[in-house]
Amino acid sequence: MKKLLIGNAAVARGAYEAGVRVACAYPGTPSTEITEEISKYDEIYSEWSPNEKVALEVAIGASIGGARAICCMKHVGVNVAADPLFTFSYTGVNGGLVLVCADDPGMHSSQNEQDSRRYALAAHVPMLEPSDSQEAKDFTRLAFEISENYDTPAMLRLTTRVAHSQSVVELSDPERVELKPYAKDAAKYVMVPANARERHKAVERRMKALAEDCNGLPINRIEYGDRSVGIICSGNVYQYVKEALPQASVLKLGMVHPLPQRLIREFAKNVEQLYIAEELEPVIETQVKAMGISCKGKELFTVQGEYSAGMIRQAITGEAKAALQPVLVPPRPPVLCAGCPHRGVFYVLNKLRLTVSSDIGCYSLGASKPLNAIDAVLCMGASIGMAHGMEKARGREFARKAVAVIGDSTFIHSGITGLIDAVYNKGNLTLIILDNSTTGMTGHQHHPASGFTIKNEPTHLLNLEALCLACGASSVRVVDSYDMEGLENAIKEETGRDGVSVIIARRSCVLLDKGRKNYYTVNAKCTNCKLCLRLGCPAITSGEKASAIDKSLCTACGLCKKVCRFGAVEEAQR
Template sequence: MKEIMLGNKAFARGLYEAGAAVVSSYPGTPSTEVTEEAAKYDEIYCEWAPNEKVAMEVAFGASLAGKRSFCGMKHVGLNVAADPLFTISYTGVNGGMIICVADDPGMHSSQNEQDSRHYAIASKVPMLEPSNSRESLEFAKLAYDLSEKYDTPVIIKMCTRVAHSQSIVETSERVVPEPKKYEKNIAKYVMMPGNAIKRHPIVEQRTLDLIKYAEETPINRIEEGKDNSVGIITSSTCYQYTKEAVGDKYPVLKLGMVNPLPVEKIKNFAKTVKQVIVIEELDPVIETHCKNIGVDVKGKELFSLLGEFSQSVVAKALGEAEKEACPAIEGLPVRPPVMCAGCPHRGLFYTLSKHKIRVLGDIGCYTLGAVAPLSATDMTLCMGASISSLHGFNKAMGDASEKDTVCVIGDSTFMHSGMTSLANIAYNQSNSTVIILDNSITGMTGHQQNPTTGYNIKGDPAGKIDLEALCRAMGFNRVAVVDPYDLAQTEKVIKEELAADEASVIISRRPCALLKYVKHKPSLHVDTDKCRSCRACMKIGCPAISFKDGKAHVDNTLCVGCGVCQQLCKFDALVDEGGNV
């Protein structure tokens, strides 16, 4: 059947059609929907794991047991899962195993734009790179066959524009292969030195075998062109930009497999054209390979190392004419992302900002605590870094930082990699104040369950980790819970815990305002007779509050009646439906 499908959904469809049995992932834009869509098929066991390392090891276990498995993550997630990756490369698989990594060139929703192809090279694992939804589906099926044939995990690299664009796919029925038999095999699966030494040459031979495959496979294909003065080597979304920019003007070598890369195919292609140009986003991976095998190419001298490309970027580099556009209107204010109206993080960040407390931050919606007017956050690095960095900061500064520095970390991020950092504070004893922002969901990636929410990926009841009990079990005597909608209580507890002479954990607990089960109060409005235009209510950066005709104004389509602004108004001008404060 022909359907229009998101790249990630098509990937999930490919997993389904190929008989995938076990899926374990950690959400991360732009990879999340592969797993969310896979979870809609009852035939596949799917779960959200606490982090990517766990997810990859779960997928490995399922493969070891003989079933086809999958784990998905964003590019920075593969950093977390790099440890198992490098050794699964040695053990190989039993049932087929696919690792999805989704890069985010242009950083639409990420803290860096690392190029995941380096991981495929470094771990010596094959990597396929689809360029649209149809290939996302087909490559998922192909990857399982390659995984089982070559005894290797296979990485499929997505990027934002393939993961999050819809195009037309042809679907077919699910075919479940006979599960592989599990047999104990110490030499293959127990990676202690004596065994691993014997596995390494097998890995090197596998790469040679895969290079042979790369020479022959139809997913590395040459498309004829009219003008042989230039030949283009490209892959993924850059292939689409190239075809959009120049059509069939120049011959193109379109690579569907980006590790290992073919040698003879590239050399033979180069012989048919005067100049080879490599078009690839981020790092010069294909370009470097070409130069290493003695093929003279142009790449990064024409194209940037930064951000996303487009058809215009390619057209310009190839000397094509630019298109005439409407001129820009100057002086337009920017519209950055903001914390939503009613966001429970707002009251907490307002309190921290008000008292000029240093805030070491983490990854999630609450990264937006760094945005004006709250501008509360001092540092954001990677998942879990808030807690460990606070410990280091306090060890370095001692008394000079302990009383006015905190860290903030979300519930899901805490489960991901905050727990081990907290164990370090408990063990190595810094007087640190850790704030867990428990909004009962993984927010930024679009509401995924996690080990603290009590529900699984399908929304069914599941195990629920008790944060307070966990912190106490680690040895924290001071564990406080606050409601961030209550500014007075939040302020009092933060002051108390910073003043305390031992480490403490504050759990700022209030579910995300966008959760369907959260009941909102009616919108507030401004009693313009009482409003003195002092702008105190504007200090919290709520998108529902603006200034109209010299007075505060509440947008009733956005306001959820959280009441944080009411606590800032000294003139009782923010009132509910009944005119009450």
């Protein structure tokens, strides 16, 4: 049967067809849908883990236990999971293990555009890179074979354009893969120095074997055409090359680590000018040049953002297709939704002019105008450590005008240790946990404090108040996120207090509350003072004589009524 699938759904299908038994992930764009799709297969145990490191460790346990396991994350998630990855590379697998990482060239939804291929090189693990959904499915299955045949974790690299593009996939029946026997094998799995030294030799042997064998791997293939131009490429860039230069000769790499050196030499010999077209870092180019082969790469192509057929055509042929210039119109960046529970918190933080270390999630949007409330955003969990470090640099008085804010899911991911650190090292810190009871930005995934599993089954609910108290916070209080007065008082009190305080601003994500809500309207008392516009609510628009509220967007959160000094906002029945 043929089906249109996004790359992520195709990976999920590949995992199913490969007989995967365990799947673990922490959500992260553009990888989230892989595990969401896997969770629909009852044959596979799936979970949202609290972070990528734990996810990989669970998958590793499943592999050692004899099952095929898959672990999925976005590119920056590999940073978090790197510790187990680098040593699991030494132990190798029992059941096959595939780590899927989704890179985000162009940063559609990320804080950097690091290139995961460098992880494959650094950790000495093979990496496959599909160029469409069919390959996403096929390469997932192949990755499990390679993992088991070469006793190694295998990585599958996606980019946003593969992960989130739909293309036609031919579905197959699942393989029957038996659980492998488990036998204690300390020399293989106990990574103390004496054992690890032996395993490191195994890593070297395996990578040499792979480097030789990948020359004959059908997913590395030469498509000869006009031999005056030869292009080495992989992934979505292959699609751009085929569209831009259908006549050119192409070496398409399905495996991007290790590289098929014999195939590359053969291709280089048979084309007049060799080009390397790869998004982000010159990973292939550096290696090809180290082989003593002359080629053109990053002198023509940028390390920034996404490529396209047009830019490849222009870089190689010098021909630019004449296209019209874009019409200049006001930008439309993403904004916090109407009714978003984070809005009131950032309004208050802006009003109090505090220094705000923030974190990764929808609430990074609190940095945008008009809320303008955020000073720093770095990576998952960093807000707390950064706020603590700022106090250590600038002193107690500075900390009275500073807070850290973090989402509930992000706090569980990697914020807890930051809180423990601030308490342990006698910090003076006010932490605001923006608890909307979900992982919002990635499309509402459950987490330990939402009380439900990936399959929507009720489970033990992590109690954030008790957790923060156990970490040693001297004060923990809960405030309704819509209660701006309560928030302001709490923030003033807690920043004035010595020690570490936690304010949990709690209200579930407005997108999860599907109930019919009332709405607000603007009456004749509006003086057009425009204070309500400082909320940055997409439902409120500025008018010539008065503000207006878009009934279709309004969720009756009531923030505008609270900020209005003239009683010009009133509730109406829907």
